[in-house]
Amino acid sequence: MHTVEPIRWTDAGVVLLDQRRLPLEVVYHTYSDYRELAQAIKDMVIRGAPAIGVAAAMGIALGVQHSQAKTLDELRAEFKTICETFAQTRPTAVDLFWAIERFERRFAELAVAAQGSAATGLQQIRDALVEEALKVHQERREADERIGRFGAALLPMHGRVMTQCNAGALATGGIGTALGVIRMAVESGHRLDVLVPETRPYLQGARLTAWELHQDGIPLTLITDNMVGHFLKTGGVRAVIVGADRIARNGDTANKIGTYGIAVLAREHDIPFYVAAPVSTFDLTIPSGDRIPIEERSEEEVTHLAGARIAPQVRAAHPAFDVTPARLITAIITERGVARPPFEPALAAWGAHKA
Ligand code: MRU
Secondary structure: OOOOOOEEEEOOEEEEEOOOOOOOOOOEEEEOOHHHHHHHHHOOOOOOHHHHHHHHHHHHHHHHHOOOOOOHHHHHHHHHHHHHHHHOOOOOOHHHHHHHHHHHHHHHHHHHHHOOOHHHHHHHHHHHHHHHHHHHHHHHHHHHHHHHHHHHOOOOOEEEEEOOOOOEHHHHOOOEOHHHHHHHHHHOOOEEEEEEEOOOOOOHHHHHHHHHHHHHOOOEEEEOHHHHHHHHHHOOEEEEEEOOOEEEOOOOEEEEOOHHHHHHHHHHOOOOEEEEOOHHHEEOOOOOHHHOOOOEOOOHHHHEEOOEEOOOOOOOOOEOEEEEOHHHOOEEEEOOEEEOOOOHHHHHHHHOOOO
């Protein structure tokens, strides 16, 4: 299945598709400085939890590759600074921290092997971290395909499904999680029409999900966020499927702001509500969603639309995510299988083995 590539490793640096400019322009930037790549994550050039993880992995590899360190101690100190820089970019998407921790473990292993072998040892570390970043990307692609296959079996053979935000190729670097499920279902003969809420204030639904589905020729209807209740009540929606930014041990799930409201309405109208996410999105260190840090983004993203002010000079709030309690979730679809409530046993078993 061919989908858009939001991120790519090249000899010149990490290439990102600028998601802020979609769908009007398709523009790529090449980053050879890890600090600029970290800023690009903050600025939403790339976004979506799994894609943020891939970007951090490539960013760490990039930083180490360009490091001028002459000794292992110097490289270790620089590696720490690089990891801290990425850790400061987006607080909710746990795939970011998963990628950083994975690189910390890999660096520690490589450092033991490189001890005492100076220049060649440092070069081996640089090369091995690039390989690790490519591996992270490849694993994301494979996870999406598996999530897609497991999830497609849960979707109706025909009719309407709703999603939220963008959990597509742009958000993962593969075929997407929630959109990957929809893509796989359509490919295997389901006749679906996707209701896409625009997802204010950043408009990932209108700008990104609508663009991806339209490019694939999958029928969709774009709605504004305040139409969600109306359509779940009257629009013949057979299932809701969304991605996730962080899933606590009990299944409570943080995803784009607005998801919680959709889940409440789906329950009210007896519509199954599915979460599709790789196990790298699990956070088994927290028992429930109350402990998930919610990113607060700038007020301007609410008071302005496409750079133009749409509100007077008043205070605005912009929590970028909300938490859907596990009891509103019908199933969590992962690359290891489909978890049903109570989620904790499956999440604990699958998450314990995450790479
Ligand atoms: O702020 P964003 O655009 O990074 O938020 C993205 C989402 O909330 C997605 O639904 C989530 O990361 C899952 S992406 C497969």
